[in-house]
Each structure stands twice: as structure tokens, then as C-alpha cells.
Amino acid sequence: MxxxxxxGALLSAVFVIAALVSFVWTPHDVLGLDIPNKLKEPGGxxxxxxxxxGRDIFSMVMVGARTSxxxxxxxxxxxxxxxxxxxxxxxxxxxxxxxxxxxxxNDLVFAFxxxxxxxxxxxxxxASAVNAIIAIGxxxxxxFARLVRGASLSLWTRDYVLAARVSGKGAARISFEHxxxxxxxxxxxxxxIQFSLGILAEAGLSYVxxxxxxxxxSWGRMLAExxxxxxxxxxxxxxxxxxxxxxxxxxxxxxxxxxxxxxPRLRRTKR
Amino acid sequence: xxxxxxxxxxxLVISLAVASVVIFxxxxxxxxxxxxxxxxxxxxxxxxxxxxxxxxxxxxxVERYLSWIGGMLRGDFGTSYTYRTPVAEMIGxxxxxxxxxxxxxxxxxxxxxxxxxxWAASKRGSLADVLVMxxxxxxxxxxxxxxxxxxxxxxxINLRWFSAGGFAGWDAGFLPAMKSLxxxxxxxxxxxxxxxxxxxxxxxxxTLGEDYIRTARAKGLSRRQALWRHxxxxxxxxxxxxxxxxxxxxxxGAIIIENVFFLPGLxxxxxxxxxxxxxxxxxxxxxxxVFAVILVNFLVDVAYAVVDPRLRVKA
Numbered sequence: 001m002x003x004x005x006x007x008g009a010l011l012s013a014v015f016v017i018a019a020l021v022s023f024v025w026t027p028h029d030v031l032g033l034d035i036p037n038k039l040k041e042p043g044g045x046x047x048x049x050x051x052x053x054g055r056d057i058f059s060m061v062m063v064g065a066r067t068s069x070x071x072x073x074x075x076x077x078x079x080x081x082x083x084x085x086x087x088x089x090x091x092x093x094x095x096x097x098x099x100x101x102x103x104x105x106n107d108l109v110f111a112f113x114x115x116x117x118x119x120x121x122x123x124x125x126x127a128s129a130v131n132a133i134i135a136i137g138x139x140x141x142x143x144f145a146r147l148v149r150g151a152s153l154s155l156w157t158r159d160y161v162l163a164a165r166v167s168g169k170g171a172a173r174i175s176f177e178h179x180x181x182x183x184x185x186x187x188x189x190x191x192x193i194q195f196s197l198g199i200l201a202e203a204g205l206s207y208v209x210x211x212x213x214x215x216x217x218s219w220g221r222m223l224a225e226x227x228x229x230x231x232x233x234x235x236x237x238x239x240x241x242x243x244x245x246x247x248x249x250x251x252x253x254x255x256x257x258x259x260x261x262x263x264p265r266l267r268r269t270k271r
Numbered sequence: 272x273x274x275x276x277x278x279x280x281x282x283l284v285i286s287l288a289v290a291s292v293v294i295f296x297x298x299x300x301x302x303x304x305x306x307x308x309x310x311x312x313x314x315x316x317x318x319x320x321x322x323x324x325x326x327x328x329x330x331x332x333v334e335r336y337l338s339w340i341g342g343m344l345r346g347d348f349g350t351s352y353t354y355r356t357p358v359a360e361m362i363g364x365x366x367x368x369x370x371x372x373x374x375x376x377x378x379x380x381x382x383x384x385x386x387x388x389x390w391a392a393s394k395r396g397s398l399a400d401v402l403v404m405x406x407x408x409x410x411x412x413x414x415x416x417x418x419x420x421x422x423x424x425x426x427x428i429n430l431r432w433f434s435a436g437g438f439a440g441w442d443a444g445f446l447p448a449m450k451s452l453x454x455x456x457x458x459x460x461x462x463x464x465x466x467x468x469x470x471x472x473x474x475x476x477x478t479l480g481e482d483y484i485r486t487a488r489a490k491g492l493s494r495r496q497a498l499w500r501h502x503x504x505x506x507x508x509x510x511x512x513x514x515x516x517x518x519x520x521x522x523x524g525a526i527i528i529e530n531v532f533f534l535p536g537l538x539x540x541x542x543x544x545x546x547x548x549x550x551x552x553x554x555x556x557x558x559x560x561v562f563a564v565i566l567v568n569f570l571v572d573v574a575y576a577v578v579d580p581r582l583r584v585k586a
Contacts, residue, residue: 108289111564113523116557120297123545123553196412203414204527208542223417227531230420231428231435241417249412 005257011250015243019065028056030063030217042235049235051225057235060217061243067129067218068247071211072198074133076191079140084187086141087148088179092171094153103149106142114139114201122210129218132211136201140194147190152179185262189255196251203244219244275576283569290561295336298554339554348555353547358555361540368438369529369536372452373521376459381514383464388471388510393498395476403468410465415524419458419531426454436533455532459524463517470513474506481505508579515571519564 027047028034034054042049048057090102112120118135125131155161156179164174205211206220214221219240226236307319323329330338342349348358391403427435433454439447478484479502487497526538533539537556544552 104286108286108293111286111290111519111561111568113519113560113564115523115526116560119526119541119545119553120294120557123548123550124297200414204416207414207416208527208530210545220414223414223420227420231424234424237417237420237424241414241420244414244417245409245412248414249408252408252412 002257002260004253005261008250008253008255008257011246012254015065015247015250016069018062019069022059022062022066026056026059026062028059030055030059031215039229039233039236041233042239048239049233051222051236052229057222057239060222061219061239063217064219064222064240064243065247067206067212067216068199068202068244071129071133071136071202072195075136075140075198075201076194078133078137079144079194080187080191083141083144084148084180084183087145087150088152088175090145090149091152091156091179092175094149094156099149102145106145109138109142112139115204118205118210127210127213129212129216132202132205135205136198139201140198143194144187144190147186148183151183151186155179155182185258189259189262192251192255192258196248196255199244199248199251272576276573279569279572283565286565287562290565291340291558292336294554294558294561295339298550299332299335343555343558349551351544351549351552353544353549353552358552361552362537362555362559365535365537365540367441368452368534369525369538371449372455372459372529372534372536373518373525375449375452375456376463376521376525377514377518379456379460380463380467380517383460384467384471387464388468389475389498389503391468392472392475392479393495400472403472407465407468410461411469413462415458415462416527416531418461419454419528422454422458423531436531438534451532452534455525455528455534458531459521459528462524463521466517467510467513471506471510474509475502478502478506504578508575511571511574511578515568518567522560522563 032055034050036054037046037050038052038054040046040050040054042057046056046058048061050056051060086102086106090099093099114136117138118132121131121135152175161174161178164178169177202211202218203220203223206218207224209221209224211220212218222240223237226233226240230237307314328335339349346359348362350356351358351361354361387403387407391400394400423435426432434451437451439451441448475498479498481502484497484502487501488494492500525536526541528534529536529538530542537560541553541556544550544556
């Protein structure tokens with residue numbers, strides 16, 4: 001085990017636990033208004049202070065973790081569920097029309113940054129957390145497809161794959177029984193990285209109003225709502241921003257650590 | 272070389288054509304009629320029909336697509352539903368904020384990343400390396416719009432060195448205009464610079480481990496001389512790829528950052544158009560940005576071929 005894996009896992013765990021706990025308990029109600037206690041500085045009954053409606057920022061950050069994590073997890077799931085089979089298929093049929101179509105399709109999606117996909121979706125269907133998930137998810141598909149295709153190509157030349165072919169297994173069976181299990185480590189590492197990018201993307205989309213809609217607390221929207229007030233009440237912007245920074249930092253450290261841990265060859269050359 | 276460029280040019284045209292079809296079809300599935308939306312609930316049927324005609328909403332799907340594309344090729348992006356001004360004119364005004372901002376940010380990011388990456392790689396394992404790696408780890412994780420807000424708090428509100436937002440305008444002179452783009456450009460550049468510095472460092476470390484570097488060292492070059500004369504040039508190839516890929520993130524990031532600083536660029540225009548359901552504007556700006564991304568990736572591919580003749584044959 002290495003230090004960045006432990007530190008990253010601990011940081012990420014804090015936010016996952018906060019998100020889970022928020023389902024059953026938060027220090028204060030995040031939907032109720034408490035105008036007499038609005039814009040309270042951090043301390044006392046409100047650890048992180050309160051916002052312009054008197055809502056407890058600590059509780060909102062907890063529930064916001066739920067939104068961010070849910071959006072990012074589902075978006076990575078979409079990317080893997082569609083991207084991995086596409087990558088496997090392209091590698092199994094390398095050099096054919098299918099491979100060409102899949103890879104050019106990937107290039108095309110790559111030309112649309114996730115924010116542009118989100119802009120198009122919201123312009124037509126309106127803003128919502130679900131549309132944010134779809135936009136980030138679509139962006140993830142080519143990432144996984146390319147990764148899986150590249151890594152699978154070298155696996156297809158291995159002797160055990162040849163043995164499987166001799167024993168009469170088809171391309172699809174070989175892909176799922178012999179290629180995919182060997183890609184697990186790679187997918188875990190890339191999944192962690194895309195997860196952290198998903199959290200950043202969700203925050204950005206919610207900040208510009210294309211993501212989670214009121215009253216669902218979301219870190220990005222909390223920052224957007226603080227925009228007019230943070231010059232005299234900085235705590236409104238500090239805590240949600242720190243939450244995003246620390247979660248993403250934790251996931252990135254965990255991704256780096258996992259890569260070193262799961263692939264001993266890298267461990268030696270990297271130092 | 273010419274063959275390679277022509278081949279890539281063909282693939283550029285095909286990508287653009289497919290992207291334009293995707294964007295066009297996407298906007299076509301919009302629920303509701305833009306003409307009805309513009310004129311409100313009590314619109315007369317004949318007024319609606321007249322407006323539809325004027326907006327070019329009649330005709331078959333293929334006809335409308337061809338007229339859209341044909342118009343764009345002539346520089347006619349259609350007329351905004353809400354502003355009733357040509358979209359090309361609106362883009363023409365705002366691009367002089369968005370484009371300089373993107374170039375400014377890219378320049379800053381390269382100016383920060385190259386020295387930092389080279390420094391960290393040449394002193395691997397030292398305090399300098401640890402510091403660069405630590406800072407870049409933070410730079411990658413920080414949301415750029417939040418970083419922008421923190422900079423506003425420090426440099427605009429507390430120190431009063433910069434204004435908190437808005438654009439001075441190019442008429443006010445080059446320096447005042449650049450000054451109002453400085454905080455946005457720094458906010459955009461920081462995450463980019465962090466990624467780029469890490470790529471620069473690891474790419475340099477890879478090339479420093481190559482046999483030809485050992486040969487160079489054996490000939491009597493110092494580590495430093497070997498780095499500058501032989502390693503750097505070879506290490507630049509992955510760095511170029513990342514700069515090309517980052518361009519799309521930079522454009523997307525600019526859309527958000529423009530909103531933090533109330534810069535009247537393309538990004539703000541897009542959001543105002545979404546709110547007004549002005550799809551002609553959204554469609555045109557998205558197409559323009561996708562065009563920019565595809566074009567930059569084409570240029571990067573060509574730049575490779577210039578830097579590294581081996582890649583010409585492969586392609």
C-alpha cells in the first residue's frame with residue numbers, strides 16, 4: 001500500500017460517508033427556511049454558517065455530496081456500460097469496417113466537450129440533473145472505448161487467447177471470458193479518474209444552471225447562489241468549493257495510488 | 272508530406288459534415304414550434320405562418336439542412352429569433368473576447384507548465400519535484416470557476432488590483448482590455464498548466480531513460496546538456512497531443528469562466544440564448560466551437576508530421 005492510496009481513499013471515504021449519512025440524518029433540515037438565522041458566520045449551532053435563506057451550509061454540503069456522487073457514478077456507469085463493449089468489439093474485429101466505424105464515432109464524440117453536449121441537451125430538453133448525467137455519460141463513452149480497444153489489442157496476441165480460439169471459442173466469448181478480466185485493473189483506475197472528472201463537470205454544469213435544479217442541494221449551485229454575496233460573506237463560497245476540491249483531490253490521489261498498487265511494473269519504473 | 276496533409280484534410284471535412292448533421296438533427300427534435308414560442312400564446316395562425324416562412328422553418332428536413340449549411344459556408348448563420356439581428360454579427364462581436372481569452376489562457380498555461388515540468392524532471396525526487404507535483408495535484412482538482420471566485424475575492428475586492436468583472440473593451444486600449452481578461456485567463460490556465468506540467472515531466476523522464484541519452488552522456492554531455500539538446504525535443508510529442516486535446520476543454524471552460532466575470536463573450540451569449548430558447552444562436556455557436564476543436568486537432572496532427580517524420584509514414 002502507498003501513501004497516496006491511503007490518503008486518497010480516506011478523503012474520498014469522508015465524502016461518501018457524508019453522502020450516505022445525509023440520507024438518514026443531517027444536523028439541520030436543508031429544505032426548511034430559517035430567515036431570522038440567515039447569513040450566520042461559521043460556528044455555534046451552524047458549523048459552516050448559514051446561507052441567505054438561513055439554511056445550514058454543513059447540511060447542504062452533506063446532501064450536495066449525494067448529488068455529486070450520484071451524478072458522477074451514473075455517468076461513469078454509462079460510459080463503461082457502452083464504452084467497454086464497443087472497445088472490445090473494435091479490438092476483436094480490428095482493421096474491419098466495424099472497428100473503423102467505432103473509432104471514427106469516438107473521434108466525433110470527442111469533438112464535443114461535455115459542456116457542449118450539455119448545452120445542446122438543455123437547449124432542447126431543459127436543464128436537470130438527469131440531463132447532466134447523460135451529457136457527462138456520453139462524454140465518457142469514447143474514453144473507455146479507446147482505452148479498452150488499445151489494451152485489448154495486445155491481449156489478443158497472447159498464447160492463452162490462441163488456446164481459447166483453438167478450443168473453438170468465438171470472439172465474443174473470448175472478449176468477455178479472457179480479455180475483459182485482464183482489463184479490470186485498468187478500468188478501476190480509469191473509472192476513478194473519470195469519477196473525479198464527473199464531479200468537476202457536474203459542479204460546473206450546476207454552477208451555470210444546467211445541472212441539478214432547486215431545491216436539490218448541489219455544490220455547483222451553492223457556489224452560483226453565493227455569487228452576489230460572497231464578497232461580504234466568503235463562507236458561502238468557501239465550503240462548497242473546498243468540498244469539490246477535496247473530493248476530486250481524494251479521487252485523483254486514489255487513482256494514482258491504485259495504479260501503482262495494481263501494477264507493480266509501474267511502481268519500479270516510476271521512482 | 273502532401274499526401275498526408277490531403278488525407279487528414281479529407282478526414283477533417285468528413286468529421287465536420289457528420290458533426291453538422293448531428294447538431295442539426297439534435298436541434299430539429301426540439302419539442303414545440305419556435306415561431307409559436309416567439310409570438311406567445313395568442314398568436315394568429317397567419318402571423319405564425321409568415322414568421323415560419325421568414326425564419327426558414329418551412330420545407331423538408333434536407334432542404335432546411337442544406338440551406339443552413341449553405342448559409343454558414345457563405346458566412347450567413349441565420350437571424351436570431353430573439354435579437355432579430357444576424358447571428359454572424361453577434362458572433363463577430365463576441366468572438367473578440369472569447370478568442371483572445373482562450374489564446375491568453377493557452378499562452379499562460381504553456382509558459383507556466385514548460386518550466387515547471389522541465390524543472391521537476393531535471394531534479395527528480397528533489398524538493399522542487401515534490402513541490403511541483405503537489406501544486407499540480409491541487410491545480411488539477413480545483414474547479415476553475417471556484418478558483419476564479421477566490422481570485423476575485425483577493426485581487427478585486429480586497430486588494431483592488433483588478434475589477435471584479437466586465438470587459439473594458441478593445442476601444443479602451445490594449446492594456447486595459449488585457450487587464451480585464453487577466454483574472455479569467457489565469458483561472459482558465461491553472462488547471463491546464465497543472466496537467467501540462469505533469470505530462471511534460473513524465474514525458475521528459477521517459478525520454479531521459481532512453482539509450483540515446485545514455486550514449487550522449489557517455490560522449491561526455493552533462494545531464495543538463497543531454498536534456499536540452501536531445502531529450503526535450505523528443506519529449507514534446509505527447510505534450511503537443513495534450514495541448515491539442517486541452518483546447519476543447521479550454522473552450523468549454525471559457526464558457527463557464529465568462530459567466531463568473533460577466534464577460535460578454537460567446538459563452539454568455541449561449542446561456543442567454545438557452546434561456547430565450549433561441550436555438551439558431553445555440554446551434555451556430557456549438558457548430559463553431561466543434562469546428563474549432565476539429566480544426567485544432569487537425570493542425571496538431573500536421574504539426575506532428577513536421578516535428579516527427581516517422582509519423583508521416585504511419586499515417
